[in-house]
Amino acid sequence: MERGSQNGEYDGRVMTEEQMEILRKQIAMYAVICGQLVSHESLSSKLPVSSGMNPTGGGYFDSIVASPSTYKISHRHRWTPTSMQLQIFESIYEEGSGTPKPQRIKEIMMELSQHGQVMDKNVYNWFQNRRPR
Amino acid sequence: MERGSQNGEYDGRVMTEEQMEILRKQIAMYAVICGQLVSHESLSSKLPVSSGMNPTGGGYFDSIVASPSTYKISHRHRWTPTSMQLQIFESIYEEGSGTPKPQRIKEIMMELSQHGQVMDKNVYNWFQNRRPR
DNA sequence: GTATTATGAATGAAGG
DNA sequence: CCTTCATTCATAATAC
Structure with missing residues (x-):
């Protein structure tokens, strides 16, 4: 898709x-x-x-x-939010209520995807991690 | 293309x-x-x-x-299945439907305990967590 | 290039 | 079951 x-x-x-x-x-x-x-x-x-x-x-x-070095697929093992995504995250976080529901997660993911690749799970993890730290 | x-x-x-x-x-x-x-x-x-x-x-x-000498392993606060136990878990999970009954939990725990310490509650939790994730 | 830090991700456990 | 929280592991980013 x-x-x-x-x-x-x-x-x-x-x-x-x-x-x-x-x-x-x-x-x-x-x-x-x-x-x-x-x-x-x-x-x-x-x-x-x-x-x-x-x-x-x-x-x-x-x-x-560790395979032949012609691969351009660098070590992008882990997702990193873009700065724009981070701003959006923070503003959503400010307005409230802890980890969003799955439906809300999906919406947020859709919005964030305007500014870079992102998956539901990334959004979920971000909110899970945001509060304690 | x-x-x-x-x-x-x-x-x-x-x-x-x-x-x-x-x-x-x-x-x-x-x-x-x-x-x-x-x-x-x-x-x-x-x-x-x-x-x-x-x-x-x-x-x-x-x-x-081969534990890095600087890392302290002595206190592990949460149970972690050994890889052998994981294999058993997975094979039981494959054949089964959902979380087993208490009696079955006990049996599984007994089998798993051949490969490392484990409690009923650990088995129960593992099956509870296995599906959604 | 190596060590440290910050943080994304995985998962055991508890609560509803 | 499903949701939430805590702990731990791994690694991108950064400092040295």
Whole structure:
């Protein structure tokens, strides 16, 4: 569907088919590895893939991003509101009543999307986080 | 359609942010599972088990997190399922309809406790939270 | 380039 | 169930 932008100034939602293919392969590889590990859990043998994953609690995306450098899809893992969106957020926040209802969230999202890409969840999270901090 | 451009337009977009998120979660989960299984093979004595260890109630990833020395893990205030428990949760969730009855909760808790400390309430909460999110 | 801070996001738990 | 709050984790932004 339309995402409300006429200016193409964001690139966070772009994924090429090459990148999708990498993801597919990674998932397939993990599936195979897990299957093998579950089946032969007691038959310890060295895994060929330890470089591909980062079990030390770190990045989800590292192994994806760590692919060939021709990808322009920079590290836009996390949404950041534009300054205009922030102003709107703040003014709505001022007028009241905590975290808006889902219907209201949707409306706010629609308004914000005039000023940059945004999803319902982003709006929800913003209000959830705004109050305590 | 041409889609060879690397100039910053999104003409090659074939995947939405939501879809990317799903893939990302899949990969993350596999990474955790693999990490857990690998640890289990080589460091089986360090796995959190039900034998009364881990009084803070969280198996968490302690066995796979090569914990940064500066981070204090000792007090974990909220329960976190181990990856093995998560697998069990998910498979039960797949076959089931909604939140289980108290008796069933108890059974599930017993099974899960083979893989880390857990209480009835944790199981209940997990099923309560699983659907909306 | 590395360390720190601010804040987006995920999720366990409580309340209605 | 659904909504709300608290805690924690991850990371973009910033300071060093």
